[in-house]
């Protein structure tokens with residue numbers, strides 16, 4: 001059992017006065033009535049402090065976000081106490097901005113929804129502690145949110161998508177394939193056995209010192225790889241996609257990362273340059289890495305689609321694949337997935353980029369979905385804890401592996 005970290009409070013000494021002042025800062029407008037239910041969503045599971053107010057029909061009334069990316073880029077990765085401190089410094093302002101933009105006063109909210117799992121313990125603690133104080137002051141229901149479920153359901157805010165559908169979540173912290181059967185009904189078909197693709201691309205970009213590249217200095221690792229790959233020739237390097245013989249829907253990126261590291265070391269020797277300088281072949285390496293990652297993701301997703309079709313798990317009329325997460329904004333990876341969905345007569349859907357990455361809207365929307373379905377709405381927050389580790393749904397990845405679905409070879413002409 002995880003204990004809520006007391007040091008993760010919103011204020012150095014959580015005080016009721018602070019919260020009253022915060023609430024008083026809003027313009028209460030008596031007489032104004034909202035016909036729809038309104039949910040405030042709060043997200044602090046990793047390195048983004050985000051909040052949004054969304055109504056029952058999916059209108060985003062207000063949103064705000066503070067990204068820590070620039071700070072973490074400089075230190076070469078997320079340092080949890082630094083992330084915690086930045087969440088603490090920003091959460092009140094971000095929630096206030098979202099509420100002000102929405103023109104909704106806190107008393108008009110139907111519920112407060114907050115990410116409580118999975119994520120960085122110190123980061124989750126800030127959002128939960130802040131939310132619990134707000135819930136206590138406002139006497140509103142609290143809706144605890146699973147971060148991955150929220151990512152998976154975001155598409156229902158932007159598109160008319162019925163259950164069940166397949167979702168591929170690929171980001172810096174996530175990599176999984178799941179069948180979404182309902183608001184809180186998920187079947188996990190496969191996941192990364194080690195690191196996530198975004199994490200791997202970030203590490204390769206760091207090893208290639210792309211932060212020193214004049215065109216990439218402010219980009220995340222994945223974005224820098226995509227940018228540079230456009231100038232490179234992927235055929236100059238031949239990295240094999242991982243797990244070619246494992247007939248399941250799991251992923252792996254660590255082994256590939258080590259092979260690339262070795263290749264970079266060899267190239268540095270050949271070019272007579274030190275670690276930290278940019279290789280003349282950096283763009284070719286970026287192109288080859290991106291293509292190998294795309295092929296690996298496409299193959300596992302192809303198998304998941306075929307498994308769902310064989311077991312009749314899709315909607316009769318339309319099989320839908322939803323792709324989300326920061327890595328889903330990569331156009332080369334999207335193209336590879338398009339080749340798969342074209343070959344399997346599936347519809348490929350991606351939320352817009354700002355909703356693919358971590359945001360407050362997806363948390364508020366998950367709150368709306370739960371409110372509508374009457375699922376997981378708490379009127380007492382006694383004993384509520386955050387959970388840094390928490391699987392998504394029922395894990396059937398072993399059964400998927402045992403089915404050993406054969407995947408026909410597709411030409412990845414991208």
Ligand code: KG4
Nearest residue numbers: 171172173198220221222223326327330357
């Ligand atoms: O979803 P996200 O904002 O945060 C979480 O990890 O939850 O995803 C960030 C990740 C980073 O690893 C970043 O390098 C990667 O997404 N990323 C990309 C691209 N843009 C961001 N990876 C590949 N291609 C991109 N264009």
Ligand code: ZN
Nearest residue numbers: 151171357358
């Ligand atoms: Zn996320």
